[in-house]
Amino acid sequence: MSLTKAELRKQALARRKAVPAEIRQSFAEALAIEAVVLARKAMVRTVAGFLPIGSEPDTRMMLAALDYHQFVTLLPVTQDRGVPLVFRRWREGQVLVEGPMGLLEPSARLPEMVPDFTFVPLSAFDRRGFRIGYGAGHYDATLAALRMSHPGPAVGIAFACQEIERVPEEDHDQPLDFILTEKGLIDCSLAWT
Numbered sequence: 001m002s003l004t005k006a007e008l009r010k011q012a013l014a015r016r017k018a019v020p021a022e023i024r025q026s027f028a029e030a031l032a033i034e035a036v037v038l039a040r041k042a043m044v045r046t047v048a049g050f051l052p053i054g055s056e057p058d059t060r061m062m063l064a065a066l067d068y069h070q071f072v073t074l075l076p077v078t079q080d081r082g083v084p085l086v087f088r089r090w091r092e093g094q095v096l097v098e099g100p101m102g103l104l105e106p107s108a109r110l111p112e113m114v115p116d117f118t119f120v121p122l123s124a125f126d127r128r129g130f131r132i133g134y135g136a137g138h139y140d141a142t143l144a145a146l147r148m149s150h151p152g153p154a155v156g157i158a159f160a161c162q163e164i165e166r167v168p169e170e171d172h173d174q175p176l177d178f179i180l181t182e183k184g185l186i187d188c189s190l191a192w193t
Helices: 005-017 021-042 060-068 138-149 188-192
Strands: 046-048 072-077 086-089 096-098 104-106 117-120 154-157 178-181 184-187
Touching: 021 060, 021 117, 021 178, 060 072, 072 104, 086 104, 117 138, 184 188
Parallel strands: 046 072, 046 117, 117 154, 154 178
Antiparallel strands: 072 086, 096 104, 178 184
């Protein structure tokens, strides 16, 4: 019997929550280096990231490193379920406001921009690049819209323990190009060759 996305999400989040502090810290440091390397290789200027919630990998050093290396850093702003995210320019130290889903987001006074490169949070993933998010459909809708008008790499950030054999994908699901874990970069395009 196959598990539902909700069951797979619950199991993966429990594994993620159990990741030791030393692995969390070393991955946060590695993300600060790897994100800059990836953005440079992709020859982009505008990079969307996310602030960690719950037990997600800590992306704060990553955002600071991207900003330090002259990339324009963006953070997501949520709207209704299933509606694409809006990205706003954000730099470390700028005030964040509580959004409609209770998450901290850049102020509406900050400029809205379209990313050339997008780092994506997730609950679970497979090597084909399919992910299970948190159930609101924000990133699937966002990646679909970006790929139609402004395509650029989409990279999931996760701990290796969040990998599952196969995500039960649906028609609206958007696969990621890469997954970055503490064990390295997974090129999801290899699953399609």
